[in-house]
Amino acid sequence: MSRTGFFVGGERVQGSGQPFASVNPATGETNYELAAAGAGDVAHCVAIAKEALARSQWCGLRPPERARILGAIADGIVARSEDLAMIQLRENGKVLAECRAQVASAAATFRYYAAVCETAGAEVTPSRGDYLSMTSYEPIGVVAAITPWNSPLTMEAQKIAPALAGGNAVIVKPSEVTPSGALAVAEIALAAGLPAGILNVLTGTGVETGIPLVSHPDVRMVSFTGGTETGRSIAKIAAERLIPVALELGGKSPHIIFEDADLERAAAAVQDGIFEGSGQSCVAGSRLFVQRPVLQRMIELMRARAEAIAVGMPLDPGSKMGPLASFRHREHVERFVHSARAEGGEILAGGGRPSDAGLAKGAFYMPTLIGGLDPSAHACREEIFGPVLCILAFDDEEDLVAQANGTAYGLAAGIWSLDVTRALRVARRLEAGTVWINTYKQLSIATPFGGYKDSGIGREKGVGGMRLYQQIKSIYLGGVRL
Incomplete structure (x- = not known):
């Protein structure tokens, strides 16, 4: 089997790390083998990126x-859209x-930051003396x-495009589950005229x-999307090094249905919010809070869906709905469902692997509804990151806000x-970076995105998404009277 190299300085490179296999989660078959970067390869890549920037x-x-x-x-x-779609499909299902x-x-994200790059301005600040003061935004x-691994193409574009727009060199470390999309984008960028070494991709394990x-002294910022515990570890290293970090981490998002809601529309949004992408989304609405008078009706609607x-x-x-992204992750989801049963939960739908023999070789798991749990249950408090919805009741706003937060x-x-x-009143009281009202999972590259509490630090997207990858310099020009 041929081994795919990673991408440094505009070239494919075979590294010193332990090679690893990409596995198709729908079939269990190996897609291909990939080279991995060891510590020496990382140091070489950082040197190449730093030199290329200069x-x-x-x-x-x-x-x-x-x-x-x-x-x-x-x-x-866009020209390679079908190829890129198939790469992601083979790797995460x-x-x-x-x-x-x-x-x-992903293409739209690059277009947006092209526009931001061209139109964003700096500021002339109010003078308090005989000088001109201004700001400069620098890489x-x-x-x-x-x-x-859940949405690699969009996540990579969401980091690469604003970081490049801000004038930086970028080293992408994709998940070992989904490494190939970033490699393809790096090749596309080189062909588009990006100087070699400005965008590099290192494949391998965390x-x-x-x-x-993350530990290299010439890496001046880290942007990470993934699990909270990994984010915490990265933040500790960054704190020791005194470098900025942007962390978009886990979620356990509440999806709230008041008794006066349009229940049919709400049920359709709840379905998409938890089962799209097999529930492998940081913003998946994994806790459904339903006002008690309409609880049974919502359960019926959700079970049918x-x-x-x-x-x-x-x-x-x-x-x-396809498979989960890996067999290891399916085991993670299954452990949560087992724990929910042990803590008194009732499986209202799903709760296991599909019975279709044609799917037996893949990492498939059925859409699952769980009722009857106490809000303190593990499945109600911890991120499952799969097609599992916990349904909970609430009585009034105070009860709801306490549970949701x-x-x-x-x-x-x-x-x-x-x-x-x-x-709107409840939205202001919820501890969440994004709140949707009478819709769900609407996302815009123009709107800031990030989390409260253990869901992260910083905001991606929007004009501020480019500023995230820049530092501000204040400049004073003396002898000027305005």
């Missing part, structure tokens, strides 16, 4: 020139329609971007590749009510 004058290009290349990268992604949508999102330097990257979801092979046009997480939330005043 040699190429990437950060010194006028904004329209950087914007032109970012736009060309978007064009390249998402159905083809979702993979295509995420490729389109941080070499940035490490560590991305997850221990063998990720820790040396869960049981109607077509679980199948990702390339099957009829499939609405009763986890360490605070990434997102959803509210359904015809009383907009009440919905």
Whole structure:
């Protein structure tokens, strides 16, 4: 089997780390083998990125020139859209329609930051003396971007595009589950005119590749999306090194249904919010809070919807939900469902692997509803990151807010009510970085995104998403009287 190298300085490289296999979660078959970067490879890559930043004058290009290349990268992604969609499908099992949508999102992200790069201005600040004072936004330097396996193409674009727009060099460390999309984007960027060495990709494990990257003295910022415990470890290293971090971490998002809500519309949104992508989303609405008078009706609606979801092979046009991204992750989800049973939970739908023999070789798991749990149960408090919805009742706003805020997480939330005043009031009280009212999982690259509490530090997306990867310099010009 041929081994795929990682990408440093515009070239494919075979590293000194332990090679690893990419496995198709729908079939259990090996896709291909990949090279892994050891500590020496990481050090070489950082040196290449630092040199490229100095040699190429990437950060010194006028904004329209950087914007032109970012736009060309978007064009390249569109030209290879079907190939990129298939890469993601083979590696994490998402159905083809979702993979295509995420490729389109990645291209749109590069176009957005091309526009931000070209149009964002600095400030002339109010003078308090005989001087002109102004701000200058400058690149941080070499940035490490560590991305997850659930939506790799969108997550990588969400970090690479603003970091490049800000004038930085970027080293991407993708998840070992989904390494190939980042490699393809790096090739596209090189062909689009990005100087060699400005965008590099290191494949390998967190221990063998990720820790040396985060710890390297010439890496001046780390941007990470993934689990909270890993984020905490990265934050400790960054704190010792006194470098900035952006952390988008776990979630246990409450999806709230008041008794006056349009229950049919709400049920459709709840379904998409938890079962799209097999529930492997940081903003998955994994806790459904229903006001008690309509609890049984919502359970009936959700059971009917869960049981109607077509679980199948990702390339099957009829499939609405594919496998989980890995067999190891399916075991993680299964342990949570077992714990829910042990803590008195009632399985209302799903709760196991599909009976279809044609799916037996893949990491499939059925859409699952669990009722009857106490809010303190592990399945109600900890991130499962799978197609598992815990259904809980509430009586009034005070009861709801206490339950909804009763986890360490605070990434997102959803509210359904015809009383907009009440919905806005509750939205202000929820400890969450994003709150949707009478909709769910609507995401815009133009709108800031991030979490409260253990769900992270910093905000990605929007104009501030580029500023995240820049530092501010204040400049005073004396002898000027305004």
